[in-house]
Amino acid sequence: MPNRSLRVVIAEDLALLREGLVGIVERGGHEVVAAVDTAEALLAWVHNDPPDVVITDVRMPPGHSDEGLRAAATIRAEHPETGILVLSQYVADAYLSALLEATGSGGTGYLLKDRVGHVREFLESLDRVADGGMVVDPEVVRQLLGRRRDDGPLSGLTAREREVLALMAEGRTNGGIAGELVVSEAAVRKHVGNIFAKLDLEPGSDRRVSAVLTYLRG
Amino acid sequence: MRRPTTAWAALAGNPLRFLTSSWPWRSWAYLAGSSLTGLLALVVFIALVLVGIVTSLLVIGLFVLASLPLMGAVVGTLERRRLRLMAPGQPLVPSPHPPIVGKGVRAWFRQRRREEVPRRELGYTVLLAVLLWVIDLVLSVNAVLITVILALSPLLARFDQVNVLMWQANTPLEALPITLVGVPVAYVVFAYALTAVAAGQSALARILLGATDAQLEAQVGALRRSRLDLVDAFETERKRIERHLHDGVQQRLVALTMTLGRAELDVPDGPALDLVRQAHGEAEAALADLREAVRGIHPRVLVDLGVEAAVREVADRMPMPVSVDIALPRRLPAPVEAAAYFVVSEALTNVARHADARSCRITGWIQGEQFVLSVADDGVGGAAVGRGSGLAGLVTRLDALGGTLGVDSPSGGPTQIRMECPCRIDP
Numbered sequence: 001m002p003n004r005s006l007r008v009v010i011a012e013d014l015a016l017l018r019e020g021l022v023g024i025v026e027r028g029g030h031e032v033v034a035a036v037d038t039a040e041a042l043l044a045w046v047h048n049d050p051p052d053v054v055i056t057d058v059r060m061p062p063g064h065s066d067e068g069l070r071a072a073a074t075i076r077a078e079h080p081e082t083g084i085l086v087l088s089q090y091v092a093d094a095y096l097s098a099l100l101e102a103t104g105s106g107g108t109g110y111l112l113k114d115r116v117g118h119v120r121e122f123l124e125s126l127d128r129v130a131d132g133g134m135v136v137d138p139e140v141v142r143q144l145l146g147r148r149r150d151d152g153p154l155s156g157l158t159a160r161e162r163e164v165l166a167l168m169a170e171g172r173t174n175g176g177i178a179g180e181l182v183v184s185e186a187a188v189r190k191h192v193g194n195i196f197a198k199l200d201l202e203p204g205s206d207r208r209v210s211a212v213l214t215y216l217r218g
Numbered sequence: 219m220r221r222p223t224t225a226w227a228a229l230a231g232n233p234l235r236f237l238t239s240s241w242p243w244r245s246w247a248y249l250a251g252s253s254l255t256g257l258l259a260l261v262v263f264i265a266l267v268l269v270g271i272v273t274s275l276l277v278i279g280l281f282v283l284a285s286l287p288l289m290g291a292v293v294g295t296l297e298r299r300r301l302r303l304m305a306p307g308q309p310l311v312p313s314p315h316p317p318i319v320g321k322g323v324r325a326w327f328r329q330r331r332r333e334e335v336p337r338r339e340l341g342y343t344v345l346l347a348v349l350l351w352v353i354d355l356v357l358s359v360n361a362v363l364i365t366v367i368l369a370l371s372p373l374l375a376r377f378d379q380v381n382v383l384m385w386q387a388n389t390p391l392e393a394l395p396i397t398l399v400g401v402p403v404a405y406v407v408f409a410y411a412l413t414a415v416a417a418g419q420s421a422l423a424r425i426l427l428g429a430t431d432a433q434l435e436a437q438v439g440a441l442r443r444s445r446l447d448l449v450d451a452f453e454t455e456r457k458r459i460e461r462h463l464h465d466g467v468q469q470r471l472v473a474l475t476m477t478l479g480r481a482e483l484d485v486p487d488g489p490a491l492d493l494v495r496q497a498h499g500e501a502e503a504a505l506a507d508l509r510e511a512v513r514g515i516h517p518r519v520l521v522d523l524g525v526e527a528a529v530r531e532v533a534d535r536m537p538m539p540v541s542v543d544i545a546l547p548r549r550l551p552a553p554v555e556a557a558a559y560f561v562v563s564e565a566l567t568n569v570a571r572h573a574d575a576r577s578c579r580i581t582g583w584i585q586g587e588q589f590v591l592s593v594a595d596d597g598v599g600g601a602a603v604g605r606g607s608g609l610a611g612l613v614t615r616l617d618a619l620g621g622t623l624g625v626d627s628p629s630g631g632p633t634q635i636r637m638e639c640p641c642r643i644d645p
Binding site: 014016017019020021023024027059065066089090091094095113114116117118119120122143146 | 464465468469470472473475476477478479480482483484498501502505509518519522523526527530531534535539
């Protein structure tokens with residue numbers, strides 16, 4: 001299942017969840033270099049020995065506000081090659097906005113904590129982030145889509161195109177979308193082209209997740 | 219013509235009306251009562267001082283002596299009630315003391331013991347106990363005595379010579395004119411004298427025993443503060459419950475789903491795996507239920523990110539499209555944020571349930587010192603604060619913060635709910 005063994009640092013202040021995360025990541029065949037409970041300790045570890053991926057909670061001591069997000073920004077600035085997967089307790093797409101602003105879209109993920117229980121999907125997300133991809137929680141995407149449903153351009157999309165748009169926003173590749181919807185990759189490419197044309201977005205595959213999310217956030 | 223409502227007006231008005239009114243009788247009753255109160259206060263005072271001095275060797279006497287000023291509060295309370303006699307149909311004179319919490323004499327003493335008795339109240343008590351009761355006693359007793367003697371003079375004349383001023387009467391017949399002239403004259407004289415003294419004395423009592431504007435303002439301020447404290451305590455408690463659920467139960471459930479997720483990978487295909495999957499699904503359902511409950515108590519996103527993010531979350535969960543436009547330069551005080559959140563939450567729930575609206579618009583802005591929040595929909599209207607809606611509770615909550623909640627919802631729509639609340643909370 002895992003394409004390679006990753007070196008991972010985990011930052012989560014609640015012991016119960018930290019142990020659960022360690023267990024899941026190790027179950028995926030990866031090496032947990034360190035599991036810490038503060039953003040400071042996380043930064044110290046990453047500074048000394050940059051891992052492949054960092055998994056961090058948004059809220060951590062001492063302030064219990066957005067320490068994880070701020071740590072993510074620092075890590076991205078110092079070690080752009082390290083993937084960052086942020087776990088959040090709730091949907092609040094304000095966090096997603098802050099994360100995208102701080103880290104750009106490559107090698108970044110934003111998942112709800114509930115998602116970790118779906119181990120297979122979670123480990124896939126971890127791999128995608130490590131490979132420089134983008135992962136956004138489907139629930140967050142659903143809410144973003146819901147917010148723009150009264151707008152003109154989105155209502156111009158077909159049902160299938162909306163499905164493709166949602167999967168794109170989650171960070172899926174064309175191949176991944178094709179697999180999910182059981183259609184050919186060529187068909188997905190055609191849908192993606194239509195969506196970009198209808199929404200008046202810049203076509204181009206490398207930054208498309210961020211383009212879609214930026215559009216959805218309005 | 220209206221009946222005069224003060225003794226002064228009655229005195230200055232039509233004499234015939236005055237003499238046939240209840241004022242002379244009220245005044246007599248007031249002064250007679252004053253003399254009793256004053257005499258009683260004096261006796262109790264002397265008794266307490268004596269008991270206090272005698273028992274001060276046993277320390278307890280010191281407490282007795284220390285409680286003497288409390289007599290001022292007792293007399294003040296009694297006298298304020300008695301003042302109603304001289305001001306029929308008018309409200310009680312406002313007390314300078316803060317209101318009593320609880321009921322009964324014990325609660326009264328427990329609270330008053332810890333307060334400082336206003337000096338003016340003490341002054342009135344001393345005046346009453348030393349001087350006023352003597353005047354009142356002399357006047358009220360003489361009024362009765364002299365009138366009765368004049369009335370009974372024919373009877374008295376049978377036994378002895380009756381002398382009234384320069385008038386002498388030796389037989390009942392001779393004394394009859396004394397009664398016929400004397401009683402009405404005495405009544406008139408005493409009616410005016412009693413009423414004048416009672417009016418003067420009650421005016422003095424009103425000044426000395428009533429609360430000053432400053433005292434009333436202090437009382438209103440204290441009430442406002444305690445109401446805010448109550449809202450605050452309520453909010454703190456909700457936050458505590460929320461934190462408990464969030465950091466305790468919710469985390470355990472998340473950990474449980476993680477463990478079950480791992481188990482799904484390790485358990486071989488078969489009935490065991492089906493059971494693990496089922497357990498996983500149930501744990502997730504429990505988590506979702508808990509999340510919903512926590513949201514109604516005090517959403518964490520509100521604490522962390524403020525009104526706009528929290529309102530957006532509510533809006534995104536609604537079946538109809540909701541646009542959110544809230545512009546705030548800074549975070550609002552926590553109670554205002556909570557009120558705004560619950561107004562939106564309640565309003566949107568109502569819109570989704572009853573309004574049959576196609577869209578809804580939430581706007582929030584700062585206007586001067588006020589935070590204004592509006593929830594408008596294009597539904598069928600007919601919403602009201604009453605009728606068992608959750609909005610009624612929010613009106614009370616906003617009231618404590620000095621804010622208001624207005625509902626404009628004509629039948630047929632559209633509906634606008636508008637909340638206004640000061641951005642700063644000063645007691």
